[in-house]
Amino acid sequence: MRKPTPLWAQYWTLTKPRVVALIVFTAIIGMLLAIRPGDAWPWPRLLAGTLGIWLAAASAAAINHLLDQRIDKVMARTAERPLATGALKPAQVLAFAIALGVASMATLVLLVNPVCAALTFASLIGYAIVYTGFLKRATPQNIVIGGLAGAAPPLLGWAAVTGMQREWDWAHALLLVLIIFVWTPPHFWALAIFRREDYSRALVPMLPVTHGVTYTRWQILLYTVLLVVVTVLPWAARMSGVFYLGGALVLGAVFLWYAWKLLDPPDEFFAMRTFKYSIVYLMALFAFLLLDHWLLPLFDAALALEFAPQP
Numbered sequence: 474m475r476k477p478t479p480l481w482a483q484y485w486t487l488t489k490p491r492v493v494a495l496i497v498f499t500a501i502i503g504m505l506l507a508i509r510p511g512d513a514w515p516w517p518r519l520l521a522g523t524l525g526i527w528l529a530a531a532s533a534a535a536i537n538h539l540l541d542q543r544i545d546k547v548m549a550r551t552a553e554r555p556l557a558t559g560a561l562k563p564a565q566v567l568a569f570a571i572a573l574g575v576a577s578m579a580t581l582v583l584l585v586n587p588v589c590a591a592l593t594f595a596s597l598i599g600y601a602i603v604y605t606g607f608l609k610r611a612t613p614q615n616i617v618i619g620g621l622a623g624a625a626p627p628l629l630g631w632a633a634v635t636g637m638q639r640e641w642d643w644a645h646a647l648l649l650v651l652i653i654f655v656w657t658p659p660h661f662w663a664l665a666i667f668r669r670e671d672y673s674r675a676l677v678p679m680l681p682v683t684h685g686v687t688y689t690r691w692q693i694l695l696y697t698v699l700l701v702v703v704t705v706l707p708w709a710a711r712m713s714g715v716f717y718l719g720g721a722l723v724l725g726a727v728f729l730w731y732a733w734k735l736l737d738p739p740d741e742f743f744a745m746r747t748f749k750y751s752i753v754y755l756m757a758l759f760a761f762l763l764l765d766h767w768l769l770p771l772f773d774a775a776l777a778l779e780f781a782p783q784p
């Protein structure tokens with residue numbers, strides 16, 4: 474007999490821990506890119522910003538569980554979620570989501586800054602209410618438009634550090650948002666192809682259900698080409714250097730290979746492999762942005778010291 478899942482683990486599931494981990498990772502990278510080499514590190518804002526953004530994303534994820542109970546019960550992938558199985562009651566989930574949301578706003582308003590708090594609140598509403606409550610049920614463009622909320626974290630991180638006061642803050646942070654925004658359709662539609670029967674049974678109008686698999690595969694390829702183009706922009710805007718550019722192009726070439734092969738896949742699991750690669754891709758791309766911003770200047774400084782003329 475299977476051991477029952479402990480109560481704390483049911484609440485932990487509500488926070489979509491793995492998705493939110495990557496969301497917070499992109500927010501932290503937004504923070505670290507906003508600090509220029511030579512600036513002092515604003516540790517209290519970095520820590521409180523990370524906590525506040527995590528709390529908001531976790532609150533949004535819990536609201537998503539609450540509003541999607543009917544859908545989650547019908548889909549095989551989500552049928553074990555705490556509300557679908559009855560392990561938690563809607564009132565418990567609502568209380569948990571409100572507690573996380575209030576804690577998030579208190580942290581961001583009191584310890585970070587109002588710009589970061591307002592943008593984070595807008596993302597929370599964007600995902601939990603606009604995407605989950607309306608778009609998801611209304612149009613196959615749901616994840617394209619709704620993707621804006623999931624793409625916002627680097628901007629939230631950037632705002633935590635700077636308050637968006639300096640020249641170029643918006644332009645640079647929005648480039649990072651644009652990358653995740655364009656990444657979201659290939660990320661999600663690859664999974665949706667594999668899980669299309671789930672969505673069809675739950676009457677959710679995802680693209681493979683409304684427009685078919687072949688059309689969705691072409692859309693994935695189209696967005697992947699666009700993604701490779703937009704990932705060049707941080708280099709073109711002189712925000713990042715050639716180390717980042719090289720990494721982005723290699724990662725992009727592999728993503729293009731997946732998207733191309735998905736047009737005529739070797740087996741039905743290939744869409745799932747493409748989905749998994751999309752996650753590795755985003756983690757690695759943001760790691761390249763960070764290494765390029767922080768490690769290369771340190772390396773250059775060490776080299777300059779080594780070869781500086783001796784007095």
Ligand code: HEM
Pocket residue numbers: 491492495496499550616617619620621623624653657660661664752755
């Ligand atoms: C509207 C935008 C998005 C949609 C519709 C979407 C959809 C999904 C779905 C349906 C799953 C499967 C979840 C599961 O089975 O538990 C998933 C997994 C995942 N997503 Fe997304 N996603 C979106 C945006 C994002 C963003 C912005 C990130 C991070 C920056 C992200 C990171 C992940 C990760 C890391 C997983 C794997 C979770 C695991 O291994 O359990 N997603 N996504």
Ligand SMILES: CC(C)=CCC/C(C)=C/CC/C(C)=C/COP(=O)(O)OP(=O)(O)O
Pocket residue numbers: 489492493496526529530531533534537541551593596597600605609622623625626
């Ligand atoms: C404040 C802030 C940064 C908010 C962003 C919050 C957030 C958790 C975004 C993740 C996007 C996501 C997992 C969408 C899938 O929802 P779905 O309902 O289509 O997937 P499901 O079927 O797995 O529930």
